[in-house]
Amino acid sequence: MIGHEDLAVRTLGPCRIDSPLAERLASRETTQHSVVEEDRILFDDTISMAGARGLPVEQLPSLEPGGPRKRIYFDPAKTRVGIVTCGGLCPGLNDVIRGLVLELSRHYGVRRIVGFRNGYRGFIPHYGEDVVDLTPEVVQHIDDEGGTILGTSRGLQDPEEIVDALERLNINILFVVGGDGTIRGAMEVVRVIGERGLKVAVVGIPKTIDNDIPYIDQSFGFQTAMAEATKSIHAASVEARSAPGGVGLVKLMGRHSGFIACYSVLAKDDADYVLIPEVPFALHGERGFLEHLRRRVEDRGHAVVVVAEGAGQEHIEEHEPGRDASGNVRLGDVGRLLRRLICEHLDRAGVENNVRYFDPSYAIRSVPANPYDSAYCLRLAHAAVHAAMAGRTEVIVARRRRRFVHIPMPLAVSRRNHVDPLGDLWMSVLEATGQPVRFE
Numbered sequence: 001m002i003g004h005e006d007l008a009v010r011t012l013g014p015c016r017i018d019s020p021l022a023e024r025l026a027s028r029e030t031t032q033h034s035v036v037e038e039d040r041i042l043f044d045d046t047i048s049m050a051g052a053r054g055l056p057v058e059q060l061p062s063l064e065p066g067g068p069r070k071r072i073y074f075d076p077a078k079t080r081v082g083i084v085t086c087g088g089l090c091p092g093l094n095d096v097i098r099g100l101v102l103e104l105s106r107h108y109g110v111r112r113i114v115g116f117r118n119g120y121r122g123f124i125p126h127y128g129e130d131v132v133d134l135t136p137e138v139v140q141h142i143d144d145e146g147g148t149i150l151g152t153s154r155g156l157q158d159p160e161e162i163v164d165a166l167e168r169l170n171i172n173i174l175f176v177v178g179g180d181g182t183i184r185g186a187m188e189v190v191r192v193i194g195e196r197g198l199k200v201a202v203v204g205i206p207k208t209i210d211n212d213i214p215y216i217d218q219s220f221g222f223q224t225a226m227a228e229a230t231k232s233i234h235a236a237s238v239e240a241r242s243a244p245g246g247v248g249l250v251k252l253m254g255r256h257s258g259f260i261a262c263y264s265v266l267a268k269d270d271a272d273y274v275l276i277p278e279v280p281f282a283l284h285g286e287r288g289f290l291e292h293l294r295r296r297v298e299d300r301g302h303a304v305v306v307v308a309e310g311a312g313q314e315h316i317e318e319h320e321p322g323r324d325a326s327g328n329v330r331l332g333d334v335g336r337l338l339r340r341l342i343c344e345h346l347d348r349a350g351v352e353n354n355v356r357y358f359d360p361s362y363a364i365r366s367v368p369a370n371p372y373d374s375a376y377c378l379r380l381a382h383a384a385v386h387a388a389m390a391g392r393t394e395v396i397v398a399r400r401r402r403r404f405v406h407i408p409m410p411l412a413v414s415r416r417n418h419v420d421p422l423g424d425l426w427m428s429v430l431e432a433t434g435q436p437v438r439f440e
């Protein structure tokens with residue numbers, strides 16, 4: 001069970017400098033829409049969960065609110081900031097970079113901000129990457145494009161060398177924008193910073209189109225990626241309905257978590273089956289997926305199947321499960337397997353079929369953020385700047401149940417966020433598709 005110690009945020013020291021934003025904060029108080037810095041946000045949000053702790057309300061586990069502080073740790077005039085983006089692309093990375101730079105320079109008056117190129121390798125001299133000066137002029141319109149102007153990479157890098165680079169460049173604050181691997185890397189950097197007795201803040205802005213970081217609401221870029229995915233589901237549905245025995249099969253990203261598949265299906269409400277990593281399924285037999293699909297095609301003349309890339313890995317026999325440079329498992333291609341098995345099964349049963357396979361792959365994550373995600377990215381960037389200027393370190397900023405909060409990095413990587421097979425989301429998917437609770 002999560003307790004106080006899991007939610008405690010590390011700081012570099014007391015905040016002794018008046019914030020340039022202090023005046024705006026003078027008359028603020030906690031309301032439904034904002035939480036003042038002296039207040040705390042309850043971790044549990046049901047009476048049964050909070051009640052089970054058997055504690056008075058002030059002792060219940062709680063999170064530090066995000067947002068500006070009246071006093072800050074770093075003197076803006078003497079502060080130098082670094083920004084790095086790591087891992088896979090995600091809509092909104094440029095919005096976050098832009099938001100960080102504009103908030104730091106316009107509101108805090110920080111004048112020295114640099115970007116490290118191509119993820120953590122940008123710190124390592126051996127790769128010969130340059131650093132980029134990030135000014136308001138440089139970042140002003142970068143949100144028009146997908147991707148990240150800094151570039152990104154996978155692959156482990158030596159935290160000692162990363163901190164060497166921070167020291168060489170006199171960086172006081174490092175913003176890391178990335179997923180679980182990036183946050184683990186940042187924790188290593190924090191460890192070395194501590195061992196060297198340095199006062200450098202490391203603050204993360206969690207990035208994952210898979211939405212697999214726990215304890216936060218949907219991650220930035222997720223909504224954009226999900227909206228892109230609906231285009232393929234729509235195309236699959238049109239193709240399926242336009243041919244005898246039409247089957248539209250769509251494979252979507254989602255290594256360990258099937259959120260993109262679930263939400264894009266709910267948005268389009270046109271799919272008959274959703275297969276995700278969290279819910280194993282049998283292929284063969286009377287109650288298996290293939291036989292159910294055959295019946296549906298015979299009954300309705302067509303069907304749409306959406307599969308998350310991490311689903312059904314246990315059915316892929318010929319796959320050698322290697323790892324990528326960061327140690328992430330390389331998945332077998334469940335989409336191609338299903339395409340072959342569906343064709344074979346329908347052929348064998350004498351059912352005329354036209355299977356159309358869609359793999360939008362990187363197309364869903366390389367696009368610019370939609371307006372909702374852009375606004376979200378900007379607000380996350382603001383929260384990250386406030387946290388860092390106030391000397392918070394080894395934290396990520398996040399929105400949890402509509403509140404901006406600071407979440408300690410160890411907690412953010414302590415588990416993965418999954419679609420709960422017993423939860424509301426999966427229930428909605430079952431209601432939308434009409435598929436059985438299990439294929440067994």
Ligand SMILES: Nc1ncnc2c1ncn2[C@@H]1O[C@H](COP(=O)(O)OP(=O)(O)OP(=O)(O)O)[C@@H](O)[C@H]1O
Nearest residue numbers: 087088154155156157178179180181182184185326
């Ligand atoms: N276990 C780890 N310990 C230390 N550093 C790590 C670890 N895993 C990854 N990293 C660092 O973080 C970087 C990004 O990690 P990774 O490629 O796993 O992407 P990610 O941040 O998890 O994002 P994505 O959502 O795309 O998976 C790597 O290049 C590596 O430098």
Ligand SMILES: O=P(O)(O)OC[C@H]1O[C@](O)(CO)[C@@H](O)[C@@H]1O
Nearest residue numbers: 087088089209210253254255324
């Ligand atoms: O960018 P790569 O290394 O091909 O990795 C793709 C993976 O990255 C993710 O987009 C997460 O960032 C996964 O959904 C996908 O499996």
Ligand SMILES: [Mg+2]
Nearest residue numbers: 087179180181
């Ligand atoms: Mg990852």
